[in-house]
Amino acid sequence: MKRKIYMTAGYNTISMGTGRKEFNPRKERPGLEHYISEAGKGVLNQIGGADNVDESFIGNFMAARFNKQGHIGGFIGMIDPGLEFKPAMRVEGACGSGGLALVSGIRSVLSETADVVLAMGVEVQNTVKAIYGADILAGAGWYQKRKNSHAYFFPGQNSDRAGAYYEKYGYDYTRKGMGKWFCNDMENARLDGTAQEFHNSTPDLEGMYHGMKPNGKTFVDHLNILDCSKVSDGASGIAIASEEGLKRIGVDKKDAVEVIGWAQLTRNITNDPPNMLELTTVKKAAAKALENAGISIDQVGTIEIHDCFSIVGVLGVEALGLAAPGKGAEFITEGNTSRTGKIPMNTTGGLIGWGHPTGATGVHQAVTIWQQLTGKAGNAQIDITPEKPYGMTINMGGDDVTIAAIVYKRGI
Amino acid sequence: MNYDERLKHVSVLGAAGKMGSGILLLTAVEMADISLKPENKGKTFVLNAIDLSDDGLAGLMDYLRVQVQKIAEKKAVMLRQLYADRNDLIENFDIIEQYVIDVLRIVRPTTAIETSYRSNLIFEAVSENKDLKVKILKQIDTNNPNQAWFFTNTSSVPIHIIEDEAGLKGRVLGFHFYNPPAIQKLVELIVTANTLPEATQFANSYAKALRKVVVPSNDFAGFIGNGHFMRDALHGINQALELANTIPLTEAIYKVNKVSQDFLVRPMGIFQLIDYVGVDVVQFIMKVMNPFLATEDLHSDLLDKMMELGVKGGQLSSGAQKDGFLKYEKGSPVAVFDSKAGDYVAFDSFSAKSDEQLGALPNSFKPWKTAVKIAGNETHFGPYFEEMKTMKTEGAILAIRYGKRSDAIGRQLVADKVAHNDQDVNTVMLTGFFHAYGPINSFFE
Numbered sequence A: 001m002k003r004k005i006y007m008t009a010g011y012n013t014i015s016m017g018t019g020r021k022e023f024n025p026r027k028e029r030p031g032l033e034h035y036i037s038e039a040g041k042g043v044l045n046q047i048g049g050a051d052n053v054d055e056s057f058i059g060n061f062m063a064a065r066f067n068k069q070g071h072i073g074g075f076i077g078m079i080d081p082g083l084e085f086k087p088a089m090r091v092e093g094a095c096g097s098g099g100l101a102l103v104s105g106i107r108s109v110l111s112e113t114a115d116v117v118l119a120m121g122v123e124v125q126n127t128v129k130a131i132y133g134a135d136i137l138a139g140a141g142w143y144q145k146r147k148n149s150h151a152y153f154f155p156g157q158n159s160d161r162a163g164a165y166y167e168k169y170g171y172d173y174t175r176k177g178m179g180k181w182f183c184n185d186m187e188n189a190r191l192d193g194t195a196q197e198f199h200n201s202t203p204d205l206e207g208m209y210h211g212m213k214p215n216g217k218t219f220v221d222h223l224n225i226l227d228c229s230k231v232s233d234g235a236s237g238i239a240i241a242s243e244e245g246l247k248r249i250g251v252d253k254k255d256a257v258e259v260i261g262w263a264q265l266t267r268n269i270t271n272d273p274p275n276m277l278e279l280t281t282v283k284k285a286a287a288k289a290l291e292n293a294g295i296s297i298d299q300v301g302t303i304e305i306h307d308c309f310s311i312v313g314v315l316g317v318e319a320l321g322l323a324a325p326g327k328g329a330e331f332i333t334e335g336n337t338s339r340t341g342k343i344p345m346n347t348t349g350g351l352i353g354w355g356h357p358t359g360a361t362g363v364h365q366a367v368t369i370w371q372q373l374t375g376k377a378g379n380a381q382i383d384i385t386p387e388k389p390y391g392m393t394i395n396m397g398g399d400d401v402t403i404a405a406i407v408y409k410r411g412i
Numbered sequence B: 001m002n003y004d005e006r007l008k009h010v011s012v013l014g015a016a017g018k019m020g021s022g023i024l025l026l027t028a029v030e031m032a033d034i035s036l037k038p039e040n041k042g043k044t045f046v047l048n049a050i051d052l053s054d055d056g057l058a059g060l061m062d063y064l065r066v067q068v069q070k071i072a073e074k075k076a077v078m079l080r081q082l083y084a085d086r087n088d089l090i091e092n093f094d095i096i097e098q099y100v101i102d103v104l105r106i107v108r109p110t111t112a113i114e115t116s117y118r119s120n121l122i123f124e125a126v127s128e129n130k131d132l133k134v135k136i137l138k139q140i141d142t143n144n145p146n147q148a149w150f151f152t153n154t155s156s157v158p159i160h161i162i163e164d165e166a167g168l169k170g171r172v173l174g175f176h177f178y179n180p181p182a183i184q185k186l187v188e189l190i191v192t193a194n195t196l197p198e199a200t201q202f203a204n205s206y207a208k209a210l211r212k213v214v215v216p217s218n219d220f221a222g223f224i225g226n227g228h229f230m231r232d233a234l235h236g237i238n239q240a241l242e243l244a245n246t247i248p249l250t251e252a253i254y255k256v257n258k259v260s261q262d263f264l265v266r267p268m269g270i271f272q273l274i275d276y277v278g279v280d281v282v283q284f285i286m287k288v289m290n291p292f293l294a295t296e297d298l299h300s301d302l303l304d305k306m307m308e309l310g311v312k313g314g315q316l317s318s319g320a321q322k323d324g325f326l327k328y329e330k331g332s333p334v335a336v337f338d339s340k341a342g343d344y345v346a347f348d349s350f351s352a353k354s355d356e357q358l359g360a361l362p363n364s365f366k367p368w369k370t371a372v373k374i375a376g377n378e379t380h381f382g383p384y385f386e387e388m389k390t391m392k393t394e395g396a397i398l399a400i401r402y403g404k405r406s407d408a409i410g411r412q413l414v415a416d417k418v419a420h421n422d423q424d425v426n427t428v429m430l431t432g433f434f435h436a437y438g439p440i441n442s443f444f445e
């Protein structure tokens, strides 16, 4: 890359929704304005204020339907008057919107139009019941196919993937891996005060998971709700800066992560996935990002992957090349992805445990990696060893359609 | 006439009432589901919602719209299949909206009882007044050429009396929902010596379609549920009066309520339950049942006194609990009525003393909410009551006495042939009253 790119000053709001003690679906709750403002200010406070920001990007998927609010870029100036009359725009790629905000920021810094970018993501989804939320989220698929799809559109798509995996590799074998993935997420979420499942205290997670069998009559055939990410309200923000930018905001390199490789790929949404047992776009994007970074997956110390469903965790492990096809479930069951395993993943709970405010998730992933690599992850901190100093994020929009993959290392 | 045809033209009498509105909702949804079957395309289904009250009917339609929408949201997975051929309905939102329309278009709210003259099936849920029920059913039957079937929701009038007096030979049965019908799983089914087997069979199919648990009860005033509850309540009231020989009645009521809730592990104490059902309703049902009872006097002066003072309990239309024996804040009892002073006495002012007199709960105590979820919970309640029997506290003694009485009431219902067997009594109390264990058991021997 022609300039060094850093990320720093990450901030997450609480991921609000079922699981949080303070969540009450019957009471009025904060809206988009609250979350955007909290996360935006959270970043600005760490970088010497709004005057230091050149441009802003905000990822958002479907505020136009969840909140009847379009034109989300217009809210950037609300965070701080210092951001007004500067470039700001909303970017959208379904649940991959946050990743697109990061990539947009990286591009701006690379193109030398900016030295400091505020990259954000937001979604406020608890405004409608799940059954209508499913309609809204189905916008991440091709509307021409909506008529013949499942009431719960995305769980339906991923249920089909899980079903295919069960059929090829065995039901119990697969559920074991998915169950372990769920347990890892919950245990990690309990360590992060902003996580939606932070208050989770179920004594026997595994027992609970395996006690709940998928039921196609009320939900989908091959998944139960524990296999699914949360419905969340939340926002995240992070600063993207050049070397000059870091100096301007007074942040030391060791308190930042450097972006050493990235890739953003998009699959044709009107096609069905080429292979139900593979996340083809994730596979290509991850390989390209690693290649750009000039490292191999074995050198990566921690990964935030887009586990909107536990089956995506299994398929993701395979797409990253950590396990051969069909071996992903086993890889997880053996504990390799747990916080003390070979390659800890989703160390603050992922989409199932931390939460999934769709448009914010990609940014939240970057914040977690920044925290882990710079030793700022608090109770959720894992060991980062010199042999495996790198971090990685994979953010996904739709069913393996829009992917942003980014590789990081701590600044020196 | 098959099941679908029987349900093609139906009327609910008293549709704006507490019970009628629920019966109407469940029936409207069942009729809509039938009307949407491919073989019924093009047929018109009619459900008359008949009531005296225009205001009540307006409220009913609001209630229906909200409730049908909730039901549709819950079964959206199935509805997508039901409307698979409707290319104009794509999102869940479209499909749910269409279903609500399809249910509501069946319902005809009206004050004109004449509309029921064309029905094949009539649900009766008007006020609990035998003469009123007999008069309307007779009037409808005289004018209705269809040999219609009548399903009455009466809580206390023997069905054969309605049958005789309204001249409905074989075409009436008791289909006794619990309040609220949309939520309570239990239905007591009461037939007379003449009831047509087809009608009973239909009633069972209909109950099954509504996913209700059916318990057959013999045709005896109060049936099983009220037969048990009224006597159980009377025991509680009399127990409190006995304690009131030495302590104020307010404290006695508090104690008996606590014993029946906590010590006996029930969802609510007996005085709270009386308030929930309504002091007036309890007094009234006792009054209707009493003449049919040869060897006991089902009556309480205390209830009469409460009614004289205008303290009735029951619920507001919002579902909130009205004050009765107890006063409620956010649904929980906080004070008890002092009938001498005509005002409430806060629990706080005496409960510490009363609790100490009652003594602690057994160590193995688990609250109702937890205990009710334990599968095969005899393993919990057996040892729990054994432990209680070894305790000599006032609370333990009152609870064991109460449990014994509740058991005896249950067994008497079987001996009197109101219930067919012990199991039916237990099912009614478990399902209709949410008890955690059946009243007929061996815990209190």
Ligand SMILES: NC(=O)c1ccc[n+]([C@@H]2O[C@H](COP(=O)([O-])OP(=O)(O)OC[C@H]3O[C@@H](n4cnc5c(N)ncnc54)[C@H](O)[C@@H]3O)[C@@H](O)[C@H]2O)c1
Pocket (backbone or CB within 6 Å): B013, B014, B015, B016, B017, B018, B019, B020, B050, B051, B052, B053, B056, B124, B125, B126, B127, B128, B129, B132, B136, B153, B154, B155, B156, B176, B177, B178, B179, B277
């Ligand atoms: N409430 C309960 O817990 C409960 C439980 C089981 C059974 N029941 C029985 O259900 C029946 C109805 O009870 P409820 O509690 O719903 O009473 P309710 O007072 O709430 O409803 C009775 C309705 O009947 C209407 N009505 C009265 N006379 C009428 C007439 N001539 N024509 C048409 N409508 C008329 C009233 O306007 C009212 O809307 C009673 O027989 C009662 O014993 C009640």
